[in-house]
Amino acid sequence: MSTVHPVILVVNAGSSSVKVSIYVVPESAHHNVDIQPELAAHGQIEGIGVAPRLTARMADGRVVADEQFPVEQVADHDAAFRLIRLTLSVGLRDTPPVAVGHRVVHGGADFADAVAIDDPVIARLEALVPLAPLHQPHNLTAIRAVRAAVPELLQVACFDTAFHAGHDPLAQLMALPYEYYERGIRRYGFHGLSYAYIARRLRQVAPDLAAGRVIVAHLGNGASLCAMREGRSVESTMGLTALDGMPMGTRCGNIDPGAVLWLAAQGMEADAIQAMLYGQSGLKGISGISSDMRVLLASNDPRAVLAVNFYAYRAAQEIGKLAVTLGGLDALVFTAGIGADSAEVRTRICAYLDGLFGVRLDAQANAANTQRVSRDDSRVPVLVLPTDEEGMIALSTARILRERGGL
Known part of the structure; x- marks a missing residue:
């Protein structure tokens, strides 16, 4: 009898798209923080509310879906997420996820690492919407969609700003009155998830x-x-x-x-x-x-x-x-x-x-x-x-x- 490994969903919600990847956690990763979960499938919907198109494929390249939908069928991010999850579950025999990881663009000065999502975390992320108006609202929409569907499921926020959290004040300051720096108006940096991966990969290859x-x-x-x-x-x-x-x-x-x-x-x-x-x-x-x-x-x-x-x-x-x-x-x-x-x-x-x-x-x-x-x-x-x-x-x-x- 084959072993069923835990499944993690990764959600990357943009302004007009939702991308969902499914990762399987191998047995070796249960006790080793350096073992990378294995990609099993990836799907995305682009053109939400305009010209929705769903594409999905398994890690071996097998196409699961490539289809366009009427606008009213995929009118918002909530509908897009449900459709991708349903499509990918067919290829994985509907193995339920044990956790969902979200890309969240702005963590402000509050978050220097990934965190489990709860009500206080959501409130702090909402306060940062003005600093990432084209990204943060959709990140939060995806989080709420999962909460509505499976309230007890662990959700994790992973921040584009966190990799830069240790910057010296000289790298954070802007030459405005200092009170604004104390209120969080500072240089944060982004694309931190990408940079964290490259730093890790570079240690492996060079x-x-x-x-x-x-x-x-x-x-x-x-x-x-x-x-x-x-x-x-x-x-x-x-x-x-x-x-x-x-x-x-x-x-x-x-x-x-x-x-x-x-x-x-x-x-x-x-x-x-x-x-x-x-x-x-x-x-x-x-x-x-x-x-x-x-x-x-x-x-x-x-x-x-x-x-x-x-x-x-x-x-x-x-x-x-x-x-x-x-x-x-x-x-x-x-x-x-x-x-x-x-x-x-x-x-x-x-x-x-x-x-x-x-x-x-x-x-x-x-x-x-x-x-x-x-x-x-x-x-x-x-x-x-x-x-x-x-x-x-x-x-x-x-x-x-x-x-x-x-x-």
Whole structure:
């Protein structure tokens, strides 16, 4: 008779999508915090309330579902979550989960690690909604949907900000009156689940580099960079919100706050300014064509070329700033959708880094997206490591489940 292993659900709720991954906790992980739960299935619904599409597949690649639905059938995140769970349960013979881990974008100053969710935790997360208006409400919606369906089920919040919680005050301060820093208006940093995974992975594949001064470039539709020393975050390009730092797919990145004051003085309402900064800026705003880097790289339109060049220019600038913080640079790691998959973007960024850091890419290795893409004579090794935020959520959820006697 086969053994039934505990199952963990990982939920990543976005503004118009819900992603659910199912992880199986092997026997060896019951007593070992370093054993990664194994991915069994993944599903997602995109276009919630507009043009819902469900895709789901098992870890072996077997497609479970690929279907579009009427808007009224998947009108909200609650309906989307139920549909994904029902679809994936078929492939797992409806093994009930023992816990659910959630990606929560903002943990503020309160949370430096993953936590079991209860009423006080939910209340504190609700208070942070203004700092992550496009993410936090949907994270909370998913949490409430699970609570309504299975109130007794353990839920764990895993934060994008937690990996950066140990930053020195110099890295957290903004030059506003100090009372605002005391009230929580400070630079937090994001993409922490991704950075935590890369720090862990780097210790496995290159422990000598992991012990040094490393800059990780998480380049996707959202983009940021993190400076690490001995595997710990010391600085990030993002700040109070996920708008700060380098330009992104639709987000502006760092801009002069005077520009926002000018927009307000022209009569632009706060909601319209927020919509523009989060959804109409970045690559999309500059190019006027698309937020998709692949589309822009394939285009000869002068503004598309400008958008890509600006993206690479700003990324290189941020690498330089982070290297100053670290006092040097021992390794550069690219990850996330653009960072791990676009050889052209890596080439453009690293072209700025040769003179100062001696960064030199191996064209053939870079084109193939191999793990190490730098030449032997590069003073700084350059690596490409795909990230796994869901895997980190599963690992943290299993740890808390173990601490509570659930494994």
